[in-house]
Amino acid sequence: MKEIAIASDLKLARVAKGWSQAETAERVGVTRQTIGLIEVGRYNPTIKLCLALARATERNLDDLFWIEGER
């Protein structure tokens, strides 16, 4: 089964909030590197982290994350 890659609008969402990667990371309890890797599509976050980011950025989960290639 082909591995699913997660794409995201995280960078736009956090910039809209005026947050840096480090600020975003601190708000959801992960490292800055993890936020950076999510933004460049090099890390697939868990659903728990996805929900935390959606809540923090006040975006819908479906608007913030999707399967790569489906949008």
Next chain:
Amino acid sequence: MMLFEKLERDERTFAAGGQVAGIWLGITHVLLAGVIFYRLYILGQPDEELRDVQTILAISLFGHMITQLFLGGLLPVPTWRGMIVGYGVLAGTIASVCLAIYGVPEAAQWQNTWLPTLVGPALFIGLYRLVAWLGRRRIESLIGD
């Protein structure tokens, strides 16, 4: 005075750390087994001199396998056919290597030669299947099926 930056851990670093640990554990197991084989069968050192290393390898190997199986779904559960094939490959490999090194053993020495060669793999595969089955049963009970 801080000597290092604060080490931050999150789901990604824990996952990466787990993968790295698993890879290097596997490499360590292979290297230890290679050292034991080399010292026993190439250098001809007595078995007693390697008991400590063999014990550590056995504890690490079985502890790792049993923990992974019991936590559930982390290692494949063999089918009956898989167990028979696995037994054949394992026993056949051990027998072939021993025959190549020591030749055909004397019939009177069957307890030290054929018995461990035929029974050992059976015990190993049987234990693997049992722990895998127990681990799967544990996961199914958590799901509530």
